Amino acid sequence: MSTEHQTAMTSQTELPTRGQSRYGWLAAALRTRILQGEWVPGESIPPEAVLARSYGVALGTIRQALSLLVSEALLERRHGKGTFVTSGLGGASMMRFFRFRQSGELQTTPESRILSRKRRLADLDEADALGLPAGASVLAMERLRSIDRKPCLLEYLILPLPMFDALTESDTADWDDLLYPMYQRVCGVVIHHAEDQLSFGQLTATQGRRLQLDKGHPCVQVQRRAFDLAQRCVELRTTLGDAFSFEYTAQVR
């Protein structure tokens, strides 16, 4: 850990006199330090005044750099407390796409059960999406999510190995209902953002059985690619749910 007061810029690549703005350069420098793990997710980075002094720039300039990283969701500011490295997505719940009626009132996290888990070779699409070499191994899982004991979502997950090795052996009955916080705790992987692609389809007989619906029942399919802080895709997920429970709101700006 170290608060070595090296005169920061010395070993650095030089401040930019051309091309990029100074705060852009500073943002890049800080981004690198964050991705290299110099500061742990959830912890604070040095105060603005310290950074400004160590880089030899004015306060306003370092603040502009930090603002960039905040808008990238790499940092969060807390007035009076400090500037913190993001701890990533919490639930990123699929529930935002569906409205399942519950006995209770408000949205709760569905219970989660792993139906199957096996190690296998990635197919071409998976390897491509995950940026893996041909013939790489992945962990493939099937997961059922339920509310009040009633199945509502069926998921297929693909995780790259060895990054998620820690999940290949542990008892799935002990797993959390939310995966992303568990990824971080168990594997040190922070999910920073994700991209969901929605489409419409119909359940196969097997899928119908899992969800207690008929074969051919209309369903909404959500194909998610989730990324870590370094923008690497580290999870593929396909989620199926009853189309008649689908309800999603999008803003147009």
Place this chain on the structure above:
Amino acid sequence: MSTEHQTAMTSQTELPTRGQSRYGWLAAALRTRILQGEWVPGESIPPEAVLARSYGVALGTIRQALSLLVSEALLERRHGKGTFVTSGLGGASMMRFFRFRQSGELQTTPESRILSRKRRLADLDEADALGLPAGASVLAMERLRSIDRKPCLLEYLILPLPMFDALTESDTADWDDLLYPMYQRVCGVVIHHAEDQLSFGQLTATQGRRLQLDKGHPCVQVQRRAFDLAQRCVELRTTLGDAFSFEYTAQVR
């Protein structure tokens, strides 16, 4: 502090010494002037230096106020040219929700045809959504959108009167394929943003006929509420399209 010689030249309401920040107050003042039409959408407001002098604040402060309005999409900055009042949404195309195969390659704007148009009283939901008094009049229309002569989207539109009076008489065959720019040109209404609510359903016999699909065919329904610069809801729209053509990408941050 504030040995400051405040006093913005005009009859403004006093600079805030309480509660709000200076730039927040300035943003509100400018927002009001924009909504009152002091500057026309698409035109530029006075330069930052002029605004700063006229309000008796530093450049950085006025810039912070302008940044707020930019983030609200009320203003757009253009380096070297000026700061402009937004001209609102252009297409806001429903095509972002659907993938219809076309003879050509790229996304073009579908041709548009008005199937019916009539003036009637708003029902309770409509009046509520549009902020109209009970018994107010609206313009109700049915609209079919096609690509390469093939119907793909069926829309039901509700517009408040007398705001859209200018659309009650003109020949619908002369209308543009994009409504929002026409709203602005013909009625002076700028569409600033919208909220789309997606759900799943099945076509009625009549809807199926319009879209050349079977009764009961799966469809995606988009219910849109569109707002003007003053955040008033000024259009209700329900769009139906083939569920098998549905494809939408959402970002999770």
Place this chain on the structure above:
DNA sequence: CAGTGGTCTAGACCACCGC
């Protein structure tokens, strides 16, 4: 070229937080 927004500085003071 003159006029615009964009970057940067070196300060000052304010508002919030936790001890």
Place this chain on the structure above:
DNA sequence: CGGTGGTCTAGACCACTGG
């Protein structure tokens, strides 16, 4: 209380746009 980020100032100079 000391330490943090947030606001604000009054300048200087840079970079882009258009005539």
